[in-house]
Amino acid sequence: MAAPKTARASRNKELIKGVGRLSRSKVYHNRGLWAIKAKHGGAFPTHKPSEKPTEAKAAEKPPKYYPADDEPRPISRNHKPKPTKLRASITPGTVLILLAGRFMGKRVVFLKQLPSGLLLVTGPFKVNGVPLRRVNQAYVIATSTKIDISDVNVEKFDDKYFTKEAQEKKKKTEGQFFEASKEESKVLPQGKKDNQKTVDSQLIPKIEAVPELKAYLAARFSLRSGMKPHELVF
Amino acid sequence: MPFKRYVEIGRVAMMNYGKEYGKLVVIVDVIDQNRALIDAPDMVRGQMNFKRLHLTDIKIDIPRIPKKKSLIAAMEAADVKNKWERSSWGRKLIVQKRRAALNDFDRFKVMLAKIKRAGLIRRELSKLQKETGA
Numbered sequence: 001m002a003a004p005k006t007a008r009a010s011r012n013k014e015l016i017k018g019v020g021r022l023s024r025s026k027v028y029h030n031r032g033l034w035a036i037k038a039k040h041g042g043a044f045p046t047h048k049p050s051e052k053p054t055e056a057k058a059a060e061k062p063p064k065y066y067p068a069d070d071e072p073r074p075i076s077r078n079h080k081p082k083p084t085k086l087r088a089s090i091t092p093g094t095v096l097i098l099l100a101g102r103f104m105g106k107r108v109v110f111l112k113q114l115p116s117g118l119l120l121v122t123g124p125f126k127v128n129g130v131p132l133r134r135v136n137q138a139y140v141i142a143t144s145t146k147i148d149i150s151d152v153n154v155e156k157f158d159d160k161y162f163t164k165e166a167q168e169k170k171k172k173t174e175g176q177f178f179e180a181s182k183e184e185s186k187v188l189p190q191g192k193k194d195n196q197k198t199v200d201s202q203l204i205p206k207i208e209a210v211p212e213l214k215a216y217l218a219a220r221f222s223l224r225s226g227m228k229p230h231e232l233v234f
Numbered sequence: 235m236p237f238k239r240y241v242e243i244g245r246v247a248m249m250n251y252g253k254e255y256g257k258l259v260v261i262v263d264v265i266d267q268n269r270a271l272i273d274a275p276d277m278v279r280g281q282m283n284f285k286r287l288h289l290t291d292i293k294i295d296i297p298r299i300p301k302k303k304s305l306i307a308a309m310e311a312a313d314v315k316n317k318w319e320r321s322s323w324g325r326k327l328i329v330q331k332r333r334a335a336l337n338d339f340d341r342f343k344v345m346l347a348k349i350k351r352a353g354l355i356r357r358e359l360s361k362l363q364k365e366t367g368a
Contacts, residue, residue, distance in 0.1 A: 097338070107338075145339040216342045234338045 017075060084117030089142040093149040096121060097141040097221045097234070103130050105220035109147060109203060116159045124200035127207065127217045132196055134162050143234045147210075152202045157195075239289040241270065244296045246314055247287040256327070258318060259287070260309070262299050271299065275306050292317055 011030050012020035022030060037044050090096070094110045096119070108121040108130050119137055123130030207213050223229065239245070241261060249257045254277070263271035265281055272287070273279040279302075294312040296305060309315075318324040336344065 095339070143338045145337065212343055212346060213339070215346070216339055219342065221338065231334070232338075233335055 083113060083115055084137055086113050086119075087137060087142060089144070090119070090137065090140075091146065093147040095143045095145040095147070095217070096135075097143060098130075098135060098139065099141060100139040101135075103128075103133075105222055106130050107143070107217050107219070107221060108133075108135075109149070109207075109217070110142075111149065111152070111154045111157075111199070114157070114159050118159070120154065120157055122196070122199055122203070123217070124203050124207070125196050126200055126204065127214055132157065132192075132199065134159070141234050145213075145216075147203070147206050147213075149203065149206070152199065154199065239291060241284065241289065242293065243298055244294045244308075246290050246292040246294065246318075247272070248290055249282075249286060250288045251286040258290070258314065260294060260296070260305065261287075262296065262305070273300075273302070273305055275302070275309065290318070290323065291321065 010020075012022045012027050015021055020027070028034070033044065090110055090113075092110060092112055095107050096110050098104060098106050098108060098121075106123070106128050108123055108128070111120045111122060111132075114120055114134060116134075117137070118134040119140065120132065121130065121135050122132045125131050204214075207217065241264065243262060243264075245261045247259055247261060249255055249259060257274065257277075259272040259274040259277070259282070261270045262273045262279065265271055268283055268285075269281045270284060270287070271279060272282045279299075292312070292314055294308050294314060296308045300308065319328065
C-alpha cells in the first residue's frame with residue numbers, strides 16, 4: 001500500500017501526554033473505515049499492489065549500543081510566542097501618553113508595533129524631544145486623538161535597529177584604571193539622525209494642520225487637583 | 235422659609251439614585267407616605283421612594299395616572315424638555331456632562347482658551363485701573 005504523502009493529524013486529541021480524548025473503540029468509529037467497508041460490501045477496497053523496483057537495501061548492521069533504561073520522550077514544545085496583543089485603542093497615528101521613563105508625561109505619536117511586541121513611537125523629535133523609540137504598551141495611555149499616518153513609511157524599523165551595539169571588551173590594565181578614562185562619547189550615527197528627520201518631516205505638516213496639536217504634543221501631561229484618572233476620558 | 239416645590243400629581247422630578255440616575259420622571263400618583271407612582275415617556279410606570287427623587291420646579295397639568303399617550307402629550311404641551319434644558323439646574327448638568335466627556339486634547343485646548351481669556355480680561359482690567367488711577 002502506498003504510504004500517505006502528508007502526515008495526517010491524529011483524530012484522537014491529546015488531553016495530556018499519553019491520554020487521548022477517545023477510547024480505542026471510539027477512535028475506530030471516528031476513523032470511519034467501517035463506513036468505507038460497509039459501502040464496499042464488507043471488505044476494504046484495495047488497489048493491485050504496484051510493481052516495486054527491487055531495491056538492494058544496504059544490510060544495516062545491528063547497533064552496538066542499546067540504552068539500558070528507557071529514554072524519556074521529551075514533551076513536544078511547538079509554542080511560538082506571538083507579539084503582545086495590541087490594545088484596540090492603539091492604532092497607527094494615535095497620540096499616546098508615556099507613563100514612565102525619561103519621557104514620562106510626554107505625548108507622542110504611535111507609528112507601529114514591532115515584532116517583539118514593543119511599540120515604535122516618535123515625538124516627533126523637533127516637537128518634544130522624543131526620538132524614534134521603543135516603548136512598552138503597559139506604560140502608555142492611549143488617547144483618542146489620532147493622526148493619519150497611512151503614507152508614512154516605517155517599514156525599515158524593527159527591533160534590530162534599536163539594539164545596542166555589542167562593544168568589544170577592552171582589557172584594562174591597572175595603569176589604565178587610574179588614567180582619566182577617555183571613554184568615547186556615545187554619538188548617534190548620522191544614519192539614525194537622517195531616519196529621524198525623514199519620519200518627522202512627514203509627520204510635522206500633518207501635525208501643524210490640526211490647530212493647537214503641536215503645542216499639545218510639546219506639553220507634558222500631569223494630573224492636577226481634582227482630576228480622577230478612573231473618570232477621565234482620554 | 236416656606237416650601238416651594240411640592241409633591242403633587244404632575245410634579246417633574248429627577249431620579250437621584252440607581253440605574254436611572256439623572257432621568258426626569260413625572261409623579262402621577264402618591265402611594266403612601268414614602269412612595270409615589272412615577273412615569274416617564276421611555277419607562278414602565280412604577281413606584282419609587284421619595285428619597286430617590288429630587289423635585290424640580292417644573293409641574294405639568296395631568297389627571298391622576300394618565301395613559302402613556304396623554305402623559306406624553308401633556309409633557310409636550312408643557313414643553314418640559316426645553317424648560318429643563320433652559321433652567322439653571324438643567325444647564326449645569328449639561329455642562330457637567332460635556333466636561334466629563336472631554337478628551338485629553340480637548341482639555342488642553344480648554345486650558346489654552348482659559349489662559350487666553352484670563353489674559354484679555356486682565357489687560358482690560360489694567361487699562362480701566364490706569365484710567366481711574368490717572
